């Protein structure tokens with residue numbers, strides 16, 4: 153089940169991840185699955201034993217003296233009713249426990265990954281208090297379930313006592329009349345005691361299915377979650393060789409879902425159209441939040457635009473297979489994500505077809521080889537979580553090598569906004585040129601050198617494409633590009 157959930161998680165859309173914190177998903181995969189495991193490993197087996205015992209005692213009592221047996225069983229409806237009454241409440245508390253546990257995990261995950269910020273702003277005490285609060289909620293949810301059991305067991309105990317009293321009362325009378333023997337009566341008293349124990353056990357085990365129900369509800373919700381972006385039943389293939397032509401045609405997009413078509417969407421992109429010819433260098437510029445990264449998300453089909461079309465080599469991208477589309481496009485993101493494994497793994501991402509020599513070749517062409525070779529274990533150096541042991545610039549170079557080694561036809565680069573010194577700036581510029589050579593490229597430019605080298609620049613303003621042309625044309629025109637140029641690009645060092 154765990155592997156099943158993980159496989160599903162891998163395929164789910166980014167929209168799903170926008171809505172679900174990591175800690176919550178971790179809870180699903182770990183403790184929710186654990187609860188289900190417990191149900192099957194101990195709960196079900198023991199419950200079978202209990203049911204067997206119950207069935208045996210029931211038959212034995214009926215066989216020995218059916219009238220006395222029926223008297224004993226007369227308390228059973230009340231037992232069932234009690235169990236029923238407690239059931240609904242227990243289910244709610246167990247659901248609560250799962251929710252609180254997921255909250256704790258989500259909180260923990262975030263505070264541990266964000267430890268530097270917490271220390272920086274001295275939020276340790278505040279966050280510890282907040283954690284204590286969330287933990288208290290969790291504790292209370294547990295206490296509620298314990299309280300219900302503390303009430304439930306004595307009630308069952310009471311019914312056991314009543315049943316015994318009934319046996320002695322009726323049995324005693326019939327004994328005097330000579331209808332039953334002392335032996336039968338003694339057997340009944342013993343059986344009655346043993347009869348209620350499995351019932352008690354069962355209701356204790358009841359706990360397991362209840363909590364397993366609460367877990368499985370959540371797990372199933374995850375497993376049944378529809379994947380919005382999937383391959384078409386009959387996908388088309390691109391003609392070879394792939395030319396790498398990109399076109400956006402009247403694309404409208406909003407992250408928020410729920411509003412009906414035609415209603416007020418929170419548009420992030422409005423009627424965006426542009427084209428990058430094969431081999432062309434296209435630069436996208438715009439102020440922060442203009443929707444530049446969003447354009448990349450759409451091109452990679454991480455999200456689906458509400459209107460309009462995106463084409464690769466003249467084919468709508470939603471008609472291509474996802475892995476084909478993404479295989480043709482190399483993407484370097486604004487914030488680089490590296491895995492904790494070694495550098496070679498981070499470059500080839502475990503791909504079997506990419507040999508050691510190709511990894512080294514890519515690193516050399518990008519200019520990452522010198523610093524990699526300086527590391528103690530070179531390409532086998534483990535990087536620590538998120539590539540902790542590398543500097544920001546080095547991480548960028550590794551991610552460039554990663555894009556290069558897959559040799560895509562189209563290169564998409566979201567330049568990092570963080571400023572780097574001019575030496576690294578020069579290296580990154582060289583690396584960028586190496587990456588873009590001979591490919592169609594789409595670069596979200598934050599550096600002057602990139603816009604200067606671009607064949608074509610589109611200017612985005614609040615999700616609308618307001619200007620396009622070459623650097624010289626746009627500067628001459630004045631307007632937004634000229635302003636952006638002055639504010640953003642002219643100040644960054646051009647190598």
Ligand SMILES: Nc1ncnc2c1ncn2[C@@H]1O[C@H](COP(=O)(O)OP(=O)(O)OP(=O)(O)O)[C@@H](O)[C@H]1O
Pocket residue numbers: 170407408420438439440441442443444445446447486
């Ligand atoms: N996953 C998301 N869910 C909801 N809104 C989002 C999401 N990602 C981005 N947005 C919103 O979309 C808008 C455009 O974001 P985008 O990341 O495309 O900006 P950008 O142009 O790349 O900015 P920057 O230059 O700072 O990287 C922003 O207002 C942002 O708040």
Ligand SMILES: [Mg+2]
Pocket residue numbers: 444445446486566
């Ligand atoms: Mg961005």
